[in-house]
Amino acid sequence: DYLIKNQSNMVMFIERMADLLGAKASEFKVFQKIENQKNEIITILETIHEGMLAIDKKGYVTYCNSNSEILLKTTRVELVGSHISLFMPRTPALNVLDKGEGYTEQEEIFKHGQRSFHFIVTAKPIINNAETTGVVISFRDILEAHKLVYNMNQRNIKYTFHDIIGDSEAFVKSKNQALRVAKGNSTVMITGESGTGKELFARAIHFASLRQKGPFITVNCGAIPENLLETELFGYEKGAFTGAGEKGKQGKFQLADGGTIFLDEIGELPLHLQVKLLHVLQNKRFERVGGNNTITVDVRVIAATNRDLEEMISKKTFREDLYYRLSVIPLKIPPLRERINDIPVLMKHFLEKYNIFMSKNIIDFSNYVYGIFCNYDWPGNVRELENAVEYGVNMTYGDEILIEAVPPKVRSFYNPAKTIDDNLTLQDQVKKLERDILLKKLAEHGDSPEGKLAIANDLDISRATLYRKLAEYKLG
Template sequence: MKTMREKLHSPLFASELKTNQSYVQQIAEVIAAVIEFEVVIIDNNLEVIAGTGKYQSEIGFVYGKESITGRIINNGSNFVLDDEPLNHNMCKDCKQKIICKIKAAILSPIILNGNVIGTISIFAFDEVEKNELLSNCNKLQDFLTKLAALTSSKIDVNEMNGRLSLMANQFSAVINSIVEGLVAIDHAGYITHINKSAEKLLSIWTQQAYGQHINEIFPEFSVPKVLKFGQQYAEQEIKYKHKEEICLFISTITPIKKDQEIIGLVISFRSIREMRKLAGRLIREDRKYSLDGILGTSKSMIMLKQKMQLVAATDSTILITGESGTGKELFARAIHEESHRKNSPFIAINCGAIPETLLESELFGYEEGAFTGASRGGKPGKFELADGGTIFLDEIGDMPMHLQVKLLRVLQEVKIDRIGGVKPVWIDVRIIAATNRNLEEMIEEKLFRSDLFYRLSVIPFYVPPLRERKEDLILLLHHFLDKYNLILGKQITGFTQEVQRKMLAYPWLGNVRELENAVEYAVNIATKNVIDSTFLSSRVNDYFEHNASLTTSDVQPTLADLEKNAIEAALKKFGNTGQAKEKAADSLGMSRSTFYRKIKDLGLDIKIPK
């Protein structure tokens, strides 16, 4: 009955009936079996979705809008065809009426949420079927109407289940993406849900957890007490024992309510150890990129920070020299944060860590097609990315000679040329360069351009090595001790006098970076609340095995003098009020409790607030 042209023009989007095609076909077969008429179910796209007899072979065909079905879908009412299509007014515009063999039909719309989504129809193809259909017209029409409603309700339920399933999958994905462990329990305390993070933190499988009582996991958790009060508990410590290990978590308990009645609880928790690690990563982040936040009370450090403070507000080019590990990038970032460019980018690039063949494109960028493998549209270099801000060129002494020429041109002309570019790119950047090499010696050896050196060292700064500012070492020791106590969950109170003497006598060729690594190592393996020589790295201890006299010789100035001078200098700067003492402790890299303990141990005549 339908042409191939009509079949090929099937609708692009599946209807509700087509989405549930298997169920709809079952409905058609049930109807046909009961009333012994051929049945067809057509959706609102006028596509045959299900059928019996001759219509089974038509599944997938699309009827025209002028067909009876098309008109029924438009008006949404039942219809009885009681004469042949050739004679009936309803079929006057149908293109198939001349070849149509239908003698009679009953059509009933399928309505979902007020919209017609299709029709259920039964047909008679001879006079016997026609007489039987029309003689039982009212009963059959009522039967089809009820089946249409049943079909609609089933589809509605299927759609609702589909939406609920999608929501459940989305909700599950969200819950399992949370880094906190989540455990849900019912009113009796039995586990109903657990997320992936909880599985990992508790070393338990989901199937093991479901149905367990919460006290099998958290023995000290009082379900009746929490259910009784019905309020959220935040940041409560909770213990969990796995094998022989006791794990501590910080938990938040939230009631689940239905009609104001508590029907369960959600327990969210995080490992205290992990929280300490996170706190350690974030500790002093705000202050470490300011000049005041850089630890050091030695005269050389105070003078260095004061001079940097004076030039930070300018746009002059700066060259920072000093040994590896002294914190040159830290000073560069602090200068940027103290400048008017602080809200613009700070871009750092290590000239010695990037292969020479890539360094030019990294610094200056390239245009599309500049070389094989160049990205479509080109790529901006670090200078363009730093526009309006600061670019930090670390290890400038490792820059190849041909790039030194290009950098010199940038300094002179304040513009860069992309690789393969034909137009210059104007930039507004402040350049801070750094190196641990002696550039003046490199100039003599023809390894560094003298004109570039003088352009870079408009304002030169030298960061002294740790061995030249021993008075800062004890402050750094306590700062790193506090930091790794927090990260590793330790409560180490300090270092023995022998360890402090060794630390002061050790040369620290790796400077502050090496010192921090030494403290982290010691805190990791320490089994006491004080770090003694047995917890120092083999590198430090081996040094004193070959220089035994250094472990017993007096170190000038004394440890007490170093700490006392540093604390007095900080108090002189910030004042003697409670708030000022907190600032002083912070400037020395000490916790407040450590600061007050030092005041007491050193016998300083300073009032300590209670």
């Protein structure tokens, strides 16, 4: 009887509870949407190559990305919650809080502790209800900015195999093989340790091919977050996901139509994208993310990796069918330690590059530095060698790079206390250094008869003695 008498009240109660539950469900959906958008924004900020900071209206750091930690040589824990002036003393970004007017690409120099920083800085106000409530600061190292401009200019240059420096037997064999296959359309798999020059080979193949007038597009599969990689490769349609552009976006494969796409670090490609890539290789077509329209492309694929893909296949982390599709033409680049004769030539090349870059006029390296470089293992290969030369140019104020200007890691490797082999006699150690000096002179003068005469004069030895020593060390 009670339920019958209060039926209308019970119905009203149930309706209100339903409304409340519905509101809570809608609220949860909104919360989830906001959370997803926040995660997408954080992912984007972590992908940016610049340092990114946000400060509140009192100048305290409320957010920083990973690159800001690297550039400021500190940690997120130390940054967030600290005043910006601790890390960027007297930064004009603080004036943005008062004036509400930002600035772009301004050169700023800071000193924090024993370190000095030289950045290019952009600062923009955060406006809420017509009030400046904070500032977003983006910054990058000025030397890195100059290098970026240099590299962008270099990317517009037509690379040929003559631009790839190295005359050692193993390296020339790789160059000749690459040149032979350049004219075709078969996929190429370039393998080699990090820093051996895989992208240079890919570019040279493209510019020696019939596709040389088409685009050359690079994608580093290991540098792009997994959740963004599919859209980077294949593009997306408008409305495909939260935050997608109104017009959609072309992917790298579509941009490479008529040319070549270079997939670096292919071993980092997730399995679900390996399936899609295999489909593109087989059928020359794909669909954008969120789309149904089929896009047909004419693209040559060159892939590269420093990983053991066959081992990955055995562990089921790389598809065997994709491996064979990509490896129609396998091309292996030898590490620098297997092409010692090329080291002096590369040293000269990078010295010339960074002389121009830093407006210096350093003439050469000391013989001892040549000896150190020729005996170091170079686990980072040509890239590490270039960095070592760049370090030396930075640290040198005279006209010769001396032992003091060699990076500590490389210098310590050649420390006699650490590197002398008890099984080698003093005479053998002397021969080792003598060979290094001859390598340096060959790089400087060449191995023509005129070049060898110049070497003999430099070393104050007869041509007969020089020829004997070259034969002894199998240098010519």
